[in-house]
Amino acid sequence: MMSQIRYDLFHDRYVIIAPNRAQRAAFLKPQKPEEPRKCPFCEGNESLTPPEIFALRDGSAANQKGWRTRVVPNLYKAVEIEASLTRERERSFEWQEGFGAHEVIIDMPRHELSMAAWSEKEFADWLETVQERVTDLHRDFRLVYLSVFKNHGVHAGATQPHPHTQILGLPMIPKRELPMLAHQVTYYREHGKAVAEVLREDELAAKERIIMQNDHFVAIAPFASAFPFEVWVTPKEPIATLMTMHAEQTETLAKLLKALFGNMVDVLGNFDFNLTFEIAPLQKDGTSASMFEDFAQACRFGIRIVPRVTGIGGFELATGMHINPVSPEEAARKIRSAQP
Numbered sequence: 001m002m003s004q005i006r007y008d009l010f011h012d013r014y015v016i017i018a019p020n021r022a023q024r025a026a027f028l029k030p031q032k033p034e035e036p037r038k039c040p041f042c043e044g045n046e047s048l049t050p051p052e053i054f055a056l057r058d059g060s061a062a063n064q065k066g067w068r069t070r071v072v073p074n075l076y077k078a079v080e081i082e083a084s085l086t087r088e089r090e091r092s093f094e095w096q097e098g099f100g101a102h103e104v105i106i107d108m109p110r111h112e113l114s115m116a117a118w119s120e121k122e123f124a125d126w127l128e129t130v131q132e133r134v135t136d137l138h139r140d141f142r143l144v145y146l147s148v149f150k151n152h153g154v155h156a157g158a159t160q161p162h163p164h165t166q167i168l169g170l171p172m173i174p175k176r177e178l179p180m181l182a183h184q185v186t187y188y189r190e191h192g193k194a195v196a197e198v199l200r201e202d203e204l205a206a207k208e209r210i211i212m213q214n215d216h217f218v219a220i221a222p223f224a225s226a227f228p229f230e231v232w233v234t235p236k237e238p239i240a241t242l243m244t245m246h247a248e249q250t251e252t253l254a255k256l257l258k259a260l261f262g263n264m265v266d267v268l269g270n271f272d273f274n275l276t277f278e279i280a281p282l283q284k285d286g287t288s289a290s291m292f293e294d295f296a297q298a299c300r301f302g303i304r305i306v307p308r309v310t311g312i313g314g315f316e317l318a319t320g321m322h323i324n325p326v327s328p329e330e331a332a333r334k335i336r337s338a339q340p
């Protein structure tokens with residue numbers, strides 16, 4: 001297949017799909033993680049973390065054994081909830097204290113290195129915990145933007161092998177996010193439909209990049225995937241946020257993720273990846289006030305999984321334009337037809 005420059009409507013950027021570069025690409029081999037000496041996230045080691053903020057427990061006492069998921073403040077916080085919001089200025093230098101929330105969800109008590117080995121119930125517990133924390137952090141009016149993500153494996157930047165998810169709550173919308181949000185709001189105002197919905201409908205009609213689906217969710221290898229084997233999981237109903245998702249939707253999402261990771265591991269081995277939750281800004285601030293009312297219609301909840309099978313080169317760093325050596329059609333075909 002010849003290379004194509006594809007327009008990514010979701011991110012408002014271009015991507016080069018270049019399957020014939022696949023042989024050239026240096027595929028990184030996931031390294032074997034070290035055996036844990038004393039993992040602070042394993043069951044029984046609760047005293048090694050700060051006291052928990054939240055946990056799914058069946059009657060057991062806080063900070064003791066007997067939990068399914070646990071949420072603790074990040075020991076190496078990037079931002080802190082106690083910091084001041086005041087902006088300082090000297091000459092052209094502007095700063096403020098690192099205000100924000102930085103939490104770690106310990107996804108499960110087991111030191112399980114592959115998400116493919118999680119049960120449906122474990123996926124559901126994990127989703128419920130993310131939902132709980134997002135709902136709770138939403139109550140803090142100072143937090144404008146939430147980033148919820150998982151780094152899995154050394155090539156994805158994970159420093160702790162035990163399965164965990166991070167939540168960063170910030171008092172502003174990250175600069176790079178603003179144009180994308182503005183693009184989604186503008187698109188919604190012009191077309192009366194969310195970008196995510198148009199893309200989902202068009203992908204369902206085109207069929208060839210659909211990986212799997214059930215009543216409520218569909219997993220897609222997006223038309224303009226920036227990375228090899230990138231997967232986008234998006235709801236079939238207009239779910240604006242994780243907070244309003246009901247139990248049946250969470251269950252079907254857990255089912256789909258369980259099957260999806262099973263197939264992906266069959267194709268890629270125990271691959272390193274980044275996983276992000278797509279969450280609209282929680283509060284309006286100076287930069288988003290004019291768009292805020294439309295976020296609920298223009299933005300849709302989603303999960304994006306980006307396997308880290310290739311490194312990032314100078315061209316990508318310099319231009320922000322990605323060269324993807326695996327066509328999304330091929331990625332979808334492979335993941336779809338996996339027989340784990």
Ligand SMILES: [Zn+2]
Nearest residue numbers: 039042111162
């Ligand atoms: Zn552990």
